[in-house]
Amino acid sequence: MTLPRVLSIAGTDPTGGAGIQADLKSIAAVGGFGMAAVTALVAQNTRGVRSVHTPPPSFLRQQLDAVSADVRIDAVKIGMLGGADVVRTVTDWLSEAKPPIVVLDPVMVATSGDRLLAKSSEDAVRSLATVVDLVTPNLAELAVLTGSAEATQWHDALAQGRQLADSCGVRVLVKGGHLGGPACPDALISGSGSPFVVDGPRITATTTHGTGCSMSSALATLRASRGSWEDALTETKAWLTDSIRHGPELHVGSGNGPVHHFHALYERAGLGERAEPGGLAEPEPAAVAAAPPAGPETAALWRDTEPVRRQIDALDFVRGLGDGTLAEEHFTYYLAQDAMYLRDYSRALARASQLAPTAGEQAFWARAACGAITEEGELHRTWLAGHPADPGRGRALDAYAGLLRESGGTYPQLVAAVLPCFWIYQDVGARLHARRTDGHPYAAWLDTYADPEFAASVTTAIGYAETALAGAPGEERAAAADAFAAAASLERDFFAAPMER
Ligand SMILES: Nc1ncnc2c1ncn2[C@@H]1O[C@H](COP(=O)(O)OP(=O)(O)OP(=O)(O)O)[C@@H](O)[C@H]1O
Numbered sequence: 001m002t003l004p005r006v007l008s009i010a011g012t013d014p015t016g017g018a019g020i021q022a023d024l025k026s027i028a029a030v031g032g033f034g035m036a037a038v039t040a041l042v043a044q045n046t047r048g049v050r051s052v053h054t055p056p057p058s059f060l061r062q063q064l065d066a067v068s069a070d071v072r073i074d075a076v077k078i079g080m081l082g083g084a085d086v087v088r089t090v091t092d093w094l095s096e097a098k099p100p101i102v103v104l105d106p107v108m109v110a111t112s113g114d115r116l117l118a119k120s121s122e123d124a125v126r127s128l129a130t131v132v133d134l135v136t137p138n139l140a141e142l143a144v145l146t147g148s149a150e151a152t153q154w155h156d157a158l159a160q161g162r163q164l165a166d167s168c169g170v171r172v173l174v175k176g177g178h179l180g181g182p183a184c185p186d187a188l189i190s191g192s193g194s195p196f197v198v199d200g201p202r203i204t205a206t207t208t209h210g211t212g213c214s215m216s217s218a219l220a221t222l223r224a225s226r227g228s229w230e231d232a233l234t235e236t237k238a239w240l241t242d243s244i245r246h247g248p249e250l251h252v253g254s255g256n257g258p259v260h261h262f263h264a265l266y267e268r269a270g271l272g273e274r275a276e277p278g279g280l281a282e283p284e285p286a287a288v289a290a291a292p293p294a295g296p297e298t299a300a301l302w303r304d305t306e307p308v309r310r311q312i313d314a315l316d317f318v319r320g321l322g323d324g325t326l327a328e329e330h331f332t333y334y335l336a337q338d339a340m341y342l343r344d345y346s347r348a349l350a351r352a353s354q355l356a357p358t359a360g361e362q363a364f365w366a367r368a369a370c371g372a373i374t375e376e377g378e379l380h381r382t383w384l385a386g387h388p389a390d391p392g393r394g395r396a397l398d399a400y401a402g403l404l405r406e407s408g409g410t411y412p413q414l415v416a417a418v419l420p421c422f423w424i425y426q427d428v429g430a431r432l433h434a435r436r437t438d439g440h441p442y443a444a445w446l447d448t449y450a451d452p453e454f455a456a457s458v459t460t461a462i463g464y465a466e467t468a469l470a471g472a473p474g475e476e477r478a479a480a481a482d483a484f485a486a487a488a489s490l491e492r493d494f495f496a497a498p499m500e501r
């Protein structure tokens, strides 16, 4: 199949994180062939905008004609326009070239707060919005386009999105990037149907320079290749969330850094954090702290299990696992039980995927269900191949499997039941790993649970739990808190089992 040929019409960012530079990376990262016509040259970096040079609009028109005279364009993404005459030039070209998919990111203000559109040109952008397929304003731009105050609540943002969709007869993507709170939802609004919402966790990293540019170009590309806006958004959101999460690995600039568009490709190639000019850098120190709670609900779950977590730390098994003095016999028993546990755990994760209210959560739990058996299970298969054991199912294993089976009544309860296995392992793993000695016999175990990738998925899971709990009626929330507490206690019993036999 031909890659979609996607044209970005936008301004530049010489630091490579926003504007056409970000667009070209995003288009390539999600599987398109990127092209770009420059509207304005912007002297900017991750800290802010210094100045803008706008070539004559007639020259922009020459660029656009050069592309459309030669290349079949599958989708267009429009970003920074700067002034009304540029808006007019693009509008005229669109009416002649008639590209099949047009996404307008109505860029008005940069992440740094600098203006990228003359105030007098806002009306021109509003009328351009009536001839495109999708508009992707952030909350500030949505407020300008609807003549409202900037929304601070998600439902107000959705109402403004509906208003813009109705008044311009256009599909609107409402973006939650500028909301407060642990969640970062996005929603497609069109026609009279209810919004199509894709949830996502808010990443605390500051690598959010150019998120809007990256998102709109990925959407244009994926709409061309996937055929539906809903699929395009679901895929774009998952990719962008991970790209923001991996942004800090790039070490670009001292302000709001860029997102890591190619994080997945680099991971597959074994590149990334370690690949620095002049040889291999020291590996980043592992995260030594537990993933933070995502809000008041998960903070309460974590706080209430503190006594149990202390008991876990004090277990001979866990101490021996940390300092490497644990007898192999106990570790082998534990891993053999854990291999069976992972099969049960994977089934619970698959059920969470089944109950998930959003496509993003559905995909996350399904991936986790698969990962528990494939990636995490690999540790077990490798060790047990050299240390054969067939101990049969122990009591702690059966109790934990029972809890997972019985907690599937509601989505919040199930998410709470599967969360301690993520969160407590990341906490214990990261702390033991930080004190790891050379030649540690259980290094593979420590590495697995202190892995930053694992920490990232723990953060996502906590974010989903927070949202699920916050939205649950009182009774369900209480049942979910009970499930979390019970699972935390069973984590303790599971660690204690090998030496209590
Ligand atoms: N901290 C964050 N964590 C997770 N997702 C985020 C975060 N900030 C923004 N996003 C996501 O990034 C996308 C762009 O949203 P945002 O509202 O930030 O756009 P924008 O302001 O136009 O971006 P830009 O920074 O390029 O001006 C949305 O999908 C939003 O949900």
Ligand SMILES: Cc1ncc(CO)c(N)n1
Pocket: 010, 011, 012, 013, 018, 019, 020, 042, 044, 079, 080, 107, 109, 110, 111, 116, 209, 210, 211, 212, 213
């Ligand atoms: C050129 C350009 N377009 C858009 C943005 C918004 O982030 C930016 N900073 N620079």
